[in-house]
Amino acid sequence: MTLALDPQAVLDELAGFAARLERGVERIAAAGAPVLGATPRETVHREDGLTLYRYRPRVERPLATPLLLAYALVNRPTMTDLQPDRSLVRGLLEAGIDVWLIDWGYPTDADRFLTLEDYVCGYLHRCIGRLRSACGVEAVNLLGICQGGVLSLCYAALYPERVRNLVTMVTPVDFHTPDNALTHLVRPLDVDLLVDTCGNVPGSLLNASFLALNPYRLAMHKYVQLAELTGDAAALDNFLRMEHWIFDSPDQAGEAFREFAKAFFQQNRLVTGGFALAGRPVELRRLTMPLLNVYATQDHLVPPAASKALAGLHGSGDYTEIAFAGGHIGIYVSGRAQREVPPAIAAWLRERP
Amino acid sequence: MSPDVIEQQHAAWRAWLAGEAAAAPEGFAATLRAWRARLPPVPEMARLLRQGEDFVRLAEEVLRRLHAGLDGDAFWQGLPLPDPFEPLAAPLAWPRLPERMAELLPPGLREPLAGLLAGSPLAAELGEGFGLGRVAALQDDWLALGGDWNAWLDAERGYRELLAAAGARARAELRTHAEAHPPTSVRALYERWIALSERRYDALLRGGDYAEAHARLLHAALRLRRRWQRIAGSVAGLLGQPNRAALDTAERRLHATRQRLRALEDAVDALRALEPAATPPRGKPQEQRR
Numbered sequence: 001m002t003l004a005l006d007p008q009a010v011l012d013e014l015a016g017f018a019a020r021l022e023r024g025v026e027r028i029a030a031a032g033a034p035v036l037g038a039t040p041r042e043t044v045h046r047e048d049g050l051t052l053y054r055y056r057p058r059v060e061r062p063l064a065t066p067l068l069l070a071y072a073l074v075n076r077p078t079m080t081d082l083q084p085d086r087s088l089v090r091g092l093l094e095a096g097i098d099v100w101l102i103d104w105g106y107p108t109d110a111d112r113f114l115t116l117e118d119y120v121c122g123y124l125h126r127c128i129g130r131l132r133s134a135c136g137v138e139a140v141n142l143l144g145i146c147q148g149g150v151l152s153l154c155y156a157a158l159y160p161e162r163v164r165n166l167v168t169m170v171t172p173v174d175f176h177t178p179d180n181a182l183t184h185l186v187r188p189l190d191v192d193l194l195v196d197t198c199g200n201v202p203g204s205l206l207n208a209s210f211l212a213l214n215p216y217r218l219a220m221h222k223y224v225q226l227a228e229l230t231g232d233a234a235a236l237d238n239f240l241r242m243e244h245w246i247f248d249s250p251d252q253a254g255e256a257f258r259e260f261a262k263a264f265f266q267q268n269r270l271v272t273g274g275f276a277l278a279g280r281p282v283e284l285r286r287l288t289m290p291l292l293n294v295y296a297t298q299d300h301l302v303p304p305a306a307s308k309a310l311a312g313l314h315g316s317g318d319y320t321e322i323a324f325a326g327g328h329i330g331i332y333v334s335g336r337a338q339r340e341v342p343p344a345i346a347a348w349l350r351e352r353p
Numbered sequence: 354m355s356p357d358v359i360e361q362q363h364a365a366w367r368a369w370l371a372g373e374a375a376a377a378p379e380g381f382a383a384t385l386r387a388w389r390a391r392l393p394p395v396p397e398m399a400r401l402l403r404q405g406e407d408f409v410r411l412a413e414e415v416l417r418r419l420h421a422g423l424d425g426d427a428f429w430q431g432l433p434l435p436d437p438f439e440p441l442a443a444p445l446a447w448p449r450l451p452e453r454m455a456e457l458l459p460p461g462l463r464e465p466l467a468g469l470l471a472g473s474p475l476a477a478e479l480g481e482g483f484g485l486g487r488v489a490a491l492q493d494d495w496l497a498l499g500g501d502w503n504a505w506l507d508a509e510r511g512y513r514e515l516l517a518a519a520g521a522r523a524r525a526e527l528r529t530h531a532e533a534h535p536p537t538s539v540r541a542l543y544e545r546w547i548a549l550s551e552r553r554y555d556a557l558l559r560g561g562d563y564a565e566a567h568a569r570l571l572h573a574a575l576r577l578r579r580r581w582q583r584i585a586g587s588v589a590g591l592l593g594q595p596n597r598a599a600l601d602t603a604e605r606r607l608h609a610t611r612q613r614l615r616a617l618e619d620a621v622d623a624l625r626a627l628e629p630a631a632t633p634p635r636g637k638p639q640e641q642r643r
Contacts, residue, residue, distance in 0.1 A: 201633040226401050
């Protein structure tokens, strides 16, 4: 049976789409490079490619204990402050939190031999030292996001006295839950061959792996939909900012990637144990500080079960979970996330000053 | 491309549909492709146009088939439904390195380089004509390159076959679905294709075969890249340039030196903390550690 479509209607649809495509390209060209990072901040510390920022408070008397945001090494922390009305950072500031952020930068060939120990016991440890001395506190609040959450868990387990409260957002803990598609792809990989051949692991390769989880929607359909958005300047701007963020994928320091992929994706060491940094075992039962675990119920990269596994592994007497009804990215940028997530985190921190 | 061009094409297609022209006019897709080649390299534009072009190609082909009165298998067979192979495999296209390297060179140098990479006459010249002596390891690598290349071709074929099998199942489902619930537009047909394909692909992705085929493709691409690196390193050595091993050594030493520097800085900080009244040492402020 032939499709019951009128050829004339199909032709009009085709010409209409081509016209929207043409307008879309013109508008993208006119829009120029998107500007990300909306909230005023100061550079406090630089070290190799890393930059530590402190955001300008938006209330007169913010909470005395500062909050350090540690984002993933993959992708850029601009996701936390994409634009004024989509900003985890701004939401936290407005809720009275003193917000600091680590930008890990873009590893170069000179960073190829950086290890997880360098990131956790070096960079992160020194950044926390900066916060402690600047704010005159013994311990800080730490918020780790995705892979940055794993680094934060490792840090807090090694230096519990320096972390007053730990917040993890969309953070994988059990990498071997059956619904973890990314782990499914990484487990058969020869990580040594990858790192020994590439040195630093190309960000484009990792980004393609993320897109490959939903290729029809993320690599194809999205752009056909974009043609429909081109009449809406604000929607187009939002799209371009997000698009810029998605493809702004730093290369990964080779040795750190090797350790991370093997220890967590392949060997699931946060659950099975046996992972050590600086010669000291990383044991989640040493997490005795208050813990807030925020996960997304529709997360296609970090399934909820992978995050919720923390509940059975920590050693804290004060553990809270927040389930956000959305996805891995929506938890930062959706309108509902702005209303729900930063106020909830800030309220939880305020109850534990 | 301009609105005028689109309108002209629209008019030409209308005339063809009305039987006023014998042959179908040049497609919108061909115009878009030519336009894409002339645009500045803005990635967002390129992706929009690339996928937009695929949708347009589908719509044009639907139109041609409807106009020809094709039915059943004749309508569905070979319908150009977009597939994700290129977006998925593009980052694994290192084996196409020779073509990309040749593109970087001015026209006068392209042929000698292409010769080096295709059949190795320049490598032979380096070995004999320049008086640098034969390099057995380099020759072995050139020979092994063929085996690595074939392994990569096999792996890519296996990966393509898996995707194609999933695509064929999605195609059959699309036909069944579209015949039971006819879409009201090409866009509606496309949306169904995306939804069904994503579902099929997700099932494929979570099975064991896909992960194995994906790993095999990545490993084959890496081994091929590694072989190229060895060949490039050997040639660099002949020309007195550092190769990958030399750079690795330098980077490893740099890393060790940085670690020692950090340890010294931490020790200085600890001493300062013990003697707060002491005169601060001269040197870089700590904010600028590098």
